[in-house]
Amino acid sequence: GAGVSQSPSNKVTEKGKDVELRCDPISGHTALYWYRQRLGQGLEFLIYFQGNSAPDKSGLPSDRFSAERTGESVSTLTIQRTQQEDSAVYLCASSLSRDNEKLFFGSGTQLSVL
Amino acid sequence: GNSVTQMEGPVTLSEEAFLTINCTYTATGYPSLFWYVQYPGEGLQLLLKATKADDKGSNKGFEATYRKETTSFHLEKGSVQVSDSAVYFCALSDGMNYGGSQGNLIFGKGTKLSVKP
Numbered sequence: 100g101a102g103v104s105q106s107p108s109n110k111v112t113e114k115g116k117d118v119e120l121r122c123d124p125i126s127g128h129t130a131l132y133w134y135r136q137r138l139g140q141g142l143e144f145l146i147y148f149q150g151n152s153a154p155d156k157s158g159l160p161s162d163r164f165s166a167e168r169t170g171e172s173v174s175t176l177t178i179q180r181t182q183q184e185d186s187a188v189y190l191c192a193s194s195l196s197r198d199n200e201k202l203f204f205g206s207g208t209q210l211s212v213l
Numbered sequence: 214g215n216s217v218t219q220m221e222g223p224v225t226l227s228e229e230a231f232l233t234i235n236c237t238y239t240a241t242g243y244p245s246l247f248w249y250v251q252y253p254g255e256g257l258q259l260l261l262k263a264t265k266a267d268d269k270g271s272n273k274g275f276e277a278t279y280r281k282e283t284t285s286f287h288l289e290k291g292s293v294q295v296s297d298s299a300v301y302f303c304a305l306s307d308g309m310n311y312g313g314s315q316g317n318l319i320f321g322k323g324t325k326l327s328v329k330p
Contacts, residue, residue, distance in 0.1 A: 103256065132317070141217070142302065142320035155317070190257070202249075202318060204256035 101125070103205035105191050111211045112181055120176040120208045122191030129171050132202065134190040142190065148174060149196075181212045215240040219303045219321035226293055226328050234288040234324045236277075236303035244305040246270075246279050246286040247318065251300045260288075260301070293328045300325045 104123040112118050124131050133145040144158035148168045159165070163181075168174040178185055188209050192202040220235040238244065248260040248270070261270030266281035275290045288301060303321040 134320075139322070141322035142304075142318075144317050144319070147317055158317075192257070201259050201262075202257070204249075204251075204258065206254070206256045 103191055103193055103203050105189075105205035105208050107208060108206065109209045109211075111213065113213055114183060115180055117177065117179045118181055118210065120178075120189050120191075120210070122174045122176070122193075122205060124172070124174070124191070124193030125203055127171075127195070128193035128203070129196050130194045131168055131174050132192045132194075133166055133174070133176050134192065135187045136190060136207070137187040145176070145189075178210075181210075183212050186210055186212045215244065215305060215319050217303050217305055217319055217321040219301075219324055221322070222300075222325040224324060224326045226326070228295055228328055228330050229292045230328075232288070232290040232293045232297075232326070234301055234303075234326070236286045236288065236321060238284050238286065238303075238305050240284075240305055246277070247304040247306070248275070248277055248286070248288050249302040249304060249320070251302070251323075253299070257302065293326070295328045295330050298326055298328045 106121045110118055129150045131148040134142040135145055136142050146159055146166045147155040163179045166176045188207040190204055190207045192204045194202050216239045218237050245264045247262045249257045250260045251257045261272040263270040263279035266279055269278045277286050277288045279286055300323045302323045304318045306318050
């Protein structure tokens with residue numbers, strides 16, 4: 100597709116379960132970002148991938164959170180042993196390169212942990 | 214650390230009213246400043262940007278001027294339309310920082326705008 104695609108759009112899970120969120124960036128975009136948006140809050144940076152460089156994981160809130168990206172394609176964000184405070188919209192964005200500050204966002208995954 | 218503060222919403226206006234959404238920032242170095250917009254049911258998209266002091270970003274009738282002396286980047290539009298109803302996010306990127314968080318945009322909390330016909 101032409102835009103950033105995220106799946107699922109909605110995910111309801113029970114506390115303690117693991118979840119996996121997927122992001123398909125725009126083809127050719129080397130930079131990929133994950134953000135989290137809790138209700139009534141701003142976007143919170145989680146992790147950033149740039150090509151084959153080591154990812155910037157400085158925003159991951161705990162070791163329950165991890166993300167992978169193979170080359171310049173799909174990325175998955177995994178949350179292990181989910182907690183209620185993990186409930187949020189998880190947004191993925193991509194850009195042409197790390198020096199290109201124009202981000203293209205997906206519609207996000209609404210995660211609800213019961 | 215770097216941060217962005219924008220006015221809390223929601224903001225409700227009548228069509229053709231004047232819009233101002235305030236945004237102030239705290240940053241080291243020389244940040245670039247952005248406004249992103251999220252229309253209902255869509256992903257965030259870049260509305261406008263300014264990369265240095267006194268620059269004015271503009272798009273779709275919206276304008277924002279990079280004011281270094283007041284560390285502000287307020288969004289304005291002279292006459293809003295119903296189609297402008299959306300959530301607006303102010304953001305900054307520290308253009309001097311290419312280590313660690315290179316490419317990381319720091320966002321405000323967002324301001325929801327509702328325009329009534």
